[in-house]
Amino acid sequence: MDYVTRVHAGHDAGLQRAFDAPTAFGMPAIQLGASEARLLELLVKLTGARRIVEIGTLAGYSALRMARAMPEGGRLWTLESEPAHAEVARANIEAAGLSACIEVLVGPALVTLDRLVEHGPFDLVFLDADKSGYASYGRWAQAHLRPGGLLVADNAYLFGRLLADEPTAREVRAFHEETALRFDSVCVPTPDGLVVGIRR
Ligand code: SAH
Ligand code: MG
Secondary structure: OOHHHHHHHOOOHHHHHHHHHHHHOOOOOOOOOHHHHHHHHHHHHHHOOOEEEEEOOOOOHHHHHHHOOOOOOOEEEEEEOOHHHHHHHHHHHHHOOOOOOEEEEEOOHHHHHHHHHHHOOEEEEEEOOOHHHHHHHHHHHHHHEEEEEEEEEEOOOHHHOOOOOOHHHHHHHHHHHHHHHHEEEEEEOOOOOEEEEEEO
16 A cells, blocks of 8 residues: 555555455455545545445445444445355455444345335435446436435546447446536546536
8 A cells, every 4th residue: 555545544454354355255356446435435424424325345345434434323235236245245344343334235236226215315326336337327326315415436437448439438428427417526537537426
C-alpha cells in the first residue's frame, strides 16, 4: 500500500481480510481500491445513510467499508450472483462483526432487486456488478432512492471501452446519460471512473 493510501485509508484486520480474500480464494481481484472504498465510507458517514443497496459483493470489502460508517440501526443489502463469492463474503462480514447489519442476497441482481423493494426507499445505491446491467440498475436506483439519496457507480469508464461500438458500452453510455438527466451528477476521475449522483 502506498504512503498516502496507508495514511488516509489504511485497513484494520477485518478490512484487510476482505481485501485479501479474492486473491486468497482464487476469485478475481476486482475489489475497489482502498482510497475509492474509503471515499465511499466517507460518503456514507457524511450523508448518514442507513439503508444501503450494493450490487456486486465479491468478498465483501466495499460492503464492510460502507457498513462500518452507517449509524446505529443501519442496514446494508448486498447482491451477488456467484454463490462461492457470497460464501466468502459472509465469512468476512462475520469476522468483522458486521453480520447483524449486512445481508448478502445470492442470485442475479435483476431478480434479487425485486425482493428489496419493500425495504425502500433507500439512502444509497452502489453499482459494481456486470456492466451490461448498469442502465437497468440505474433505473432501479432512480425509482427506489429517496429524493436526495446517492447513486454511486464504479467502472464508469468501462475499462477504457466506454466509447466502443458494442452492446455493453452502449448500456453504460445510456446509464451515464440517464443518470445525468435525473440526478445532480459527476463522474469522478478515479482509475476507472466513479459516478456520484444525488437523486432529484
Ligand atoms: N464491490 C466489490 C467488488 C465487486 S466485483 C468490492 O469493491 O469489494 C463484481 C461482483 O459482481 C462479482 O463478485 C460478480 O460475481 C458479481 N456479479 C456479476 N454479475 C452479477 C449480477 N448480474 N448480479 C449480481 N452480482 C453480479
Ligand atoms: Mg468495480
